[in-house]
Amino acid sequence: MLHTISVLVPTPAYSRLSTALSYTCDEALPPGTLVRVPLGSRDTLGLVWTPTQDNQPEAAPQALKPIQAVLRGIPPLSPDWLQLIAFAAHYYQRSAGEFAMACLPPSLRDLTPLQWERKLSRLKTSTAAEPVTVEVPTLTPEQTHVLQQLAAQTGPFLLHGNTGSGKTEVYLRRAAQLLAEDEHAQVMFLVPEINLTPQLEARVRQRFAHLGESSIVAMHSGMTPAQRLNSWLAAHFGRARLVLGTRLAVLASMPNLQLIVVDEEHDPSYKQQEGARYSARDLAVYRGQLVGAQVLLGSATPSLESWHHSRDAVQGQAAPRYTRLSMPSRVGDGVLPVLRRVDMNNQPRKTLVSAPLLAAMRERLGKQEQVLVLLNRRGYAPVLHCAECGWKSECPHCSAYRVFHKGDRTLRCHHCSLTQSVPRACPACGNQDIGVIGHGTEKVEELLAELLADMKRPDGSALCIARIDADSTRLKGELVRQLAQVHDGEVDVLVGTQMVAKGHDFRRVSLVAALNPDGALFSADFRAPERLFSLLLQAAGRAGRDAQQGASQACEMWVQTFHPAHPLFEALKRHDFAGFAAQQLQEREEAGLPPFSFQALLRAEARTQAAAQDFLNAAKAMGEERLGPDASRLSIYPAVPMSMQRVANVERAQMLVESYSRKHLQQFLSAWQDDLQQLRAQHKTVLRWAMDVDPLAI
Ligand code: ADP
Ligand code: ZN
Ligand code: ZN
Numbered sequence: 001m002l003h004t005i006s007v008l009v010p011t012p013a014y015s016r017l018s019t020a021l022s023y024t025c026d027e028a029l030p031p032g033t034l035v036r037v038p039l040g041s042r043d044t045l046g047l048v049w050t051p052t053q054d055n056q057p058e059a060a061p062q063a064l065k066p067i068q069a070v071l072r073g074i075p076p077l078s079p080d081w082l083q084l085i086a087f088a089a090h091y092y093q094r095s096a097g098e099f100a101m102a103c104l105p106p107s108l109r110d111l112t113p114l115q116w117e118r119k120l121s122r123l124k125t126s127t128a129a130e131p132v133t134v135e136v137p138t139l140t141p142e143q144t145h146v147l148q149q150l151a152a153q154t155g156p157f158l159l160h161g162n163t164g165s166g167k168t169e170v171y172l173r174r175a176a177q178l179l180a181e182d183e184h185a186q187v188m189f190l191v192p193e194i195n196l197t198p199q200l201e202a203r204v205r206q207r208f209a210h211l212g213e214s215s216i217v218a219m220h221s222g223m224t225p226a227q228r229l230n231s232w233l234a235a236h237f238g239r240a241r242l243v244l245g246t247r248l249a250v251l252a253s254m255p256n257l258q259l260i261v262v263d264e265e266h267d268p269s270y271k272q273q274e275g276a277r278y279s280a281r282d283l284a285v286y287r288g289q290l291v292g293a294q295v296l297l298g299s300a301t302p303s304l305e306s307w308h309h310s311r312d313a314v315q316g317q318a319a320p321r322y323t324r325l326s327m328p329s330r331v332g333d334g335v336l337p338v339l340r341r342v343d344m345n346n347q348p349r350k351t352l353v354s355a356p357l358l359a360a361m362r363e364r365l366g367k368q369e370q371v372l373v374l375l376n377r378r379g380y381a382p383v384l385h386c387a388e389c390g391w392k393s394e395c396p397h398c399s400a401y402r403v404f405h406k407g408d409r410t411l412r413c414h415h416c417s418l419t420q421s422v423p424r425a426c427p428a429c430g431n432q433d434i435g436v437i438g439h440g441t442e443k444v445e446e447l448l449a450e451l452l453a454d455m456k457r458p459d460g461s462a463l464c465i466a467r468i469d470a471d472s473t474r475l476k477g478e479l480v481r482q483l484a485q486v487h488d489g490e491v492d493v494l495v496g497t498q499m500v501a502k503g504h505d506f507r508r509v510s511l512v513a514a515l516n517p518d519g520a521l522f523s524a525d526f527r528a529p530e531r532l533f534s535l536l537l538q539a540a541g542r543a544g545r546d547a548q549q550g551a552s553q554a555c556e557m558w559v560q561t562f563h564p565a566h567p568l569f570e571a572l573k574r575h576d577f578a579g580f581a582a583q584q585l586q587e588r589e590e591a592g593l594p595p596f597s598f599q600a601l602l603r604a605e606a607r608t609q610a611a612a613q614d615f616l617n618a619a620k621a622m623g624e625e626r627l628g629p630d631a632s633r634l635s636i637y638p639a640v641p642m643s644m645q646r647v648a649n650v651e652r653a654q655m656l657v658e659s660y661s662r663k664h665l666q667q668f669l670s671a672w673q674d675d676l677q678q679l680r681a682q683h684k685t686v687l688r689w690a691m692d693v694d695p696l697a698i
Contacts, residue, residue, distance in 0.1 A: 003024065003025050004024055005025050005029055005035075005067060006020035006048070007046035007067070008020050008021075008096055008097040008100050008101070009037060009101075010044060010045070010097055010098060010109070011095045011097035021037070021039075021046075022064050023035075023065055023066060024065070024067065025066065029048045029070065031048050031049055032048060032078060032081065033048040033070060033071075033076045034046070034048075034070075034074060034076075034077075035047075035070050035071065036067070036068045036069045036112075036113060037067050038068060044109070045101065046067075047077065047097075047100050047101075047104075049082070072113075073116075074236070075237075075255075077236075077253055078253070078255050080290055084283070085103065087286060088276070088283055089276070091278075091666065091693060092276050092277060092278050093600075093669055093673065093691045094275075094276040098276065103248075105229045105231075106228070107225040108232070132210045134207055134209060137169065139166075139173070142166070142326075142327040142328070142329060143169060146159065147170060147173055147174060149323070149325055150170075150174050150294065150296065150325075155288070155322070155323055156285050156288060156289070156296075157294075157296045157322060157323045157325055158297045158298075158306050158307070158310040158323070159298040159299075159325045160298075160302055160307075160310075161300060161325075161327030162300050162327065162328055162329065162541070163330075164541060167300075168200070168263070169331075170298075171189065172207050174294075174296065175187045176207070176208070179211070182258065185258040185259075186235070186255070186256045187241065187257075187258065188243050188245070188249060188250070188254060188257060188259070188293075189242060189243065189244045190245060190247065190250060190260070190263065191263045192267035192269045193220075193246060193502070194245070198483070200244075200263075214240075215240060216241070216242045217230075217234050217235060217240040218243075218244050218245060219232070219235075219246070219252060220246040220248070220249070221248060235252045235253060236252075236253040236254075246269070247270050247280030250283050257287075257293045258293050258294065259295075260287065260294070260295045263298050264298070264299055265298060265299045266299045266301050266303040266306070266534055271696050277695075279694060281306075285297075297322070300541060300577070301534035302577075303530070304595060305594065306322065307581045307585070308595045309321040309595070310322035311324075336540070336575050337554065338555070338557070339556075339572055339573040340557070340559070341558075341560075341573075342354045342356055342357055342561070342564075343561070343562075344560050344562045347560075351560075352439055352443070352447055353448065354560055357513055357558050357560065360556060360558065361452075361511060362455065364511045364556075365452065365455055365493070368457070368458065369510040369511070370486070370489070370492060370508040370509040370511075371493045371494070371510075371511045371513070372494050372496070372500065372509050372511070372512045372539070372543070373448070373493065373496070374501060374513065374514045374517075375439070375440065375441050375444050375515045377438070377439070377441065377497070378442070378469040379403035379442055379471070380403075380405055380406035380439070380440055380442040381403070382401060382404075382438040382439075383401045384401075385437045386426035386428065386429060386435075387431075387433070388426065389428050391427065391428040391429065391434075392437075395413040395415065397413070397418060397647070397648050397649045398413055398646050398647045398648060398649075399644060399646040400413060400414070400415050402420075403440065405442065406443070407442060407471075410422060415647045415648070416648035441497060442467065444467075444495050445467045445495045448465050448493055448495065452493070457492070464490055464493070465492065465493040465495065466486070468482050468494060468495075468500050469496055469497040469499060470497070489508060501539035501542065506542050509542050509543050510555045510556070512555075512557050512558070513558040513559075514539065514557075514559050517532055518562055520532035521568065525698060526588070526698070530584060532568065533572065533577075533580050536559065537575070540555075540557035540572075543555035543557065567580075571583070592660070594694075596660070598658070600656075601654050601656055601692040602616060602619060602654065602657065602676075603653070603689060603690050603692065604616050604639075604652070604654075604688070604689045605651065606685050606687055609641055609645065609646075609651040611651070611685040612639070612652065612686065613653045614683065615679060616653055616655040617638065617655075619672070619679055620636045622679065623672050624636060626675065627668065630664075633664040633668070634657065634664060634665065635657070635659070636657050637655060637656040637657070637658070638655070640654060641653050650687060654698075656698065669691065676691075
């Protein structure tokens with residue numbers, strides 16, 4: 001008998017949502033089975049899907065093509081996993097086929113059944129683990145209390161713990177408990193970026209060494225296709241007991257998942273910024289509830305969304321979604337750093353490193369302590385400028401200036417990567433004397449080398465001043481190497497972008513300085529203050545983590561600002577995340593912004609700004625018509641140019657859709673898809689369009 005089987009194939013983005021194609025097979029295949037099917041002139045990986053009402057076979061079985069092969073030897077993906085994919089595709093407005101295929105390791109898509117069988121037969125079976133004794137620290141009272149709550153309640157949980165309060169230890173302990181209770185249990189441990197925190201992987205491997213090496217797998221985009229496939233299979237077969245990964249790991253197949261940890265849950269890198277723009281943190285919460293796994297989000301500076309979801313219960317209001325756990329103290333004698341503000345209004349104009357900051361740095365360096373200097377701009381200077389004729393180093397293809405990089409004497413566009421050597425004279429008027437405006441990390445590095453030239457290390461050698469940013473770490477392995485240097489104490493002063501503020505454990509850093517954080521105080525992006533506060537508090541957390549070696553005196557966080565009395569800095573001084581969050585949430589509530597409303601962005605790209613906006617405004621008109629009497633449920637704002645309006649000669653525009661109800665927004669977006677498909681066919685000059693649900697930057 002011939003069975004009709006619905007199969008998800010990698011359909012192009014935004015083709016009719018959740019559409020599966022029908023094929024025939026002489027056996028009934030359960031949903032979740034991986035198959036190869038013909039598609040057009042090729043054959044492709046497919047996933048047997050649950051037939052739905054709106055997905056009836058479009059032709060009689062005789063007219064359907066047969067399934068070419070079934071990938072034997074691999075158990076079908078679980079119904080839970082299929083449900084996760086269906087939900088995520090629907091929520092983020094993508095086709096289920098595209099979403100499902102994007103979640104499978106790339107090389108799985110390319111293997112022929114024969115290669116596949118060979119692969120399976122070669123997979124090493126897990127080696128019996130050696131008994132190992134690992135030393136674990138005695139828990140602090142706060143850690144003990146938090147672990148008791150984790151054992152007693154279901155969650156989801158938000159663990160708000162200061163930097164250095166021992167959150168990671170809590171994650172490891174909870175994981176160890178669950179893994180010990182059930183020999184099949186699996187744990188997912190998500191981190192923003194594995195490359196930035198090589199110590200963490202080492203710590204996890206060491207702690208769970210008794211499970212055997214192959215029981216712990218990593219999953220991130222930096223791995224080779226073969227490594228990714230191996231990790232994925234280990235997780236799918238249940239052999240991997242612990243998966244340590246970045247956002248993409250949230251979609252791994254883990255049949256016995258019992259705990260999902262999302263470390264640094266506030267980190268923007270949990271949101272995918274292209275293709276299906278999912279939030280791994282939000283999907284982690286959904287998945288945990290779907291499969292009954294405990295979800296533990298952790299941060300010293302939680303996202304305001306999560307903070308709001310874990311607010312205290314108020315009578316008459318909906319119950320909070322998350323249980324909040326707190327660990328306010330640092331482990332051991334670790335003291336939180338003292339905030340020092342330099343009022344830049346009282347400093348000579350164009351000061352980059354103020355005299356009081358320099359003096360404090362010299363004092364620390366004199367005691368062989370390390371200094372961390374933050375500036376959120378790489379390169380030497382953001383603009384090259386001719387004072388004679390007013391020429392500036394604009395990028396011909398983007399609405400941005402090309403940045404002057406002194407090291408290799410280039411002008412580089414950070415958006416389209418156009419790189420040219422620095423002109424000897426002004427390209428417009430020939431003036432030989434062209435200058436720079438502003439400053440980047442390269443310049444800070446150079447300036448500090450001058451200002452600290454007279455200082456020596458105990459062995460008489462010069463101080464080591466290093467820079468870590470996207471430029472210095474472009475080569476593979478460079479970042480890890482440079483971070484190791486810092487850890488080993490070879491570096492005295494580290495200059496860097498926000499890249500260095502994340503999660504590292506710089507043992508001897510006792511002074512952290514933010515040279516020019518003011519930009520975010522008055523940004524048009526309503527999330528800028530949240531991000532700045534988080535960056536500064538996290539950066540401050542880099543200082544004084546080492547209780548044993550203890551710095552000579554309380555560590556310091558320095559901020560150079562023209563607005564020293566700004567409430568954000570007042571809250572930072574008190575290390576008062578809760579106070580800062582309350583103030584921000586009140587502003588957001590008054591302005592009707594997330595988390596009190598729900599947003600989606602429709603973006604379009606075209607050769608002209610008008611073409612991009614025309615498409616969006618036509619979509620707005622159709623959307624409003626569709627809403628009809630329900631217009632009050634939703635606001636569709638007019639199309640506007642994106643803040644980076646032109647990149648590589650492509651004009652970009654966006655349009656905001658907002659609602660106080662997530663449900664209404666979701667219903668509208670799903671229905672609107674049809675309009676957008678139709679419009680896209682009419683607006684042929686539109687190169688690309690994309691929907692971003694719960695966008696992080698507007
Ligand atoms: P967080 O993740 O909150 O920043 P960690 O878990 O990394 O904190 O802990 C900070 C430091 O304190 C680490 O070096 C860790 O090994 C150590 N630590 C954590 N818990 C304890 C404890 N109970 N006793 C002693 N040291 C601890
Ligand atoms: Zn000129
Ligand atoms: Zn450019």
